[in-house]
Amino acid sequence: MNDLPDETTILAWARLVLAARSVLGAVEADLKAAGFPPLGWYDVALEVRRAGRAMRPVEIEEQLLIPQSNVSRLLDRMVAAGYLSRQPCADDRRGFELNLTLAGHDLLAKMWPTYRDLIQRHVGGKLQPGEAETLAAALGRLLD
Amino acid sequence: MNDLPDETTILAWARLVLAARSVLGAVEADLKAAGFPPLGWYDVALEVRRAGRAMRPVEIEEQLLIPQSNVSRLLDRMVAAGYLSRQPCADDRRGFELNLTLAGHDLLAKMWPTYRDLIQRHVGGKLQPGEAETLAAALGRLLD
DNA sequence: TAGTTTTAAATGCACATGCATCTTTTTTCA
DNA sequence: TGAAAAAAGATGCATGTGCATTTAAAACTA
DSSP: OOOOHHHHHHHHHHHHHHHHHHHHHHHHHHHHHTTTOOHHHHHHHHHHHHHSSSBHHHHHHHHHOOHHHHHHHHHHHHTTTTSEEEEEOOOOOTEEEEEOOHHHHHHHHHHHHHHHHHHHTTTGGSSSSTTHHHHHHHHHHHHH | OOOOOOHHHHHHHHHHHHHHHHHHHHHHHHHHTTOOOHHHHHHHHHHHHTTSOOOOOOHHHHHOOHHHHHHHHHHHHHTTTEEEEEOOOOOOOTOEEEEEEEHHHHHHHHHHHHHEEEHHHTTTGGGGGTHHHHHHHHHHHTTO
8 A cells, every 4th residue: 555656657646647737728729719718617608507596506516626715716707707596595505506597508518618728728739649548548547 | 619518528628627635635634744945846856857957937837837927936945045046048048058066966865765755655656556647648649 | 141020938927726625505304 | 403614605805827918148041
């Protein structure tokens, strides 16, 4: 239970940090240049749409691994911008229910074509055939 | 030049963002709990030690993919903490030369055993045999 | 060489984040 | 039930970040 990482593991870790920073930086910059809000907004909106029902802030927290206080204020901004509605939760008076507004659905629809191209440019296009598969598998393990 | 990412690529991208956030968050939290400075400090110190010579701030920028103004202030903090020295550059009067102090070398030495264990716990220990290799390879492509 | 352009680095300012704490409500369990 | 513990969310405060601008020096270029 206290063994040491081998050189390859250390390399993978170093590259994980750098690659995420690099690609995320590029995607965020390109999204902003195209006039869109930060990626985090898309992530939240997508999460809510995928759920297909009202979501609680605490669920956003867990799904996106964002600290609670950051979620709270990110939701503030998105509600203020009109992409989300936040209403008191019926069966739990501590909480709130989040729903996508029409503008929120629209944001997803408008951003996706650009975002999709950016994923291809900064990720897909750089990988060899089959590498996306092994990359996704390995990253999946890190999330368990 | 405008093809679309396949589902696997999109999954790899999503997991890249989440896995980096997850592992980085865990490592940073554990380092802090052990009384150490943020990982960025280690990265800078390691970069300078690896160079084996005085480094310029702009080199740190390029190697670590950190925005210029952030580098400037990160160096401020590390100099203030006594881990780095920053002195005017002889042959380029716009710039500065960075060197590790004794305390800086010491920081690397003191942090490494803990950091190394964290890499094993949060990365190495979660991967299947051989997976670190393919992970490092795929991430390397994203950095080109 | 003089004038323009590019580069290195710092900084002011607005905004985002991390952390601890607080309030309210729900859950647990004795 | 009733008290203690845990959970949801907001918020104050200090700190970090992003962005644009500024200063100074170096590199081009005509």
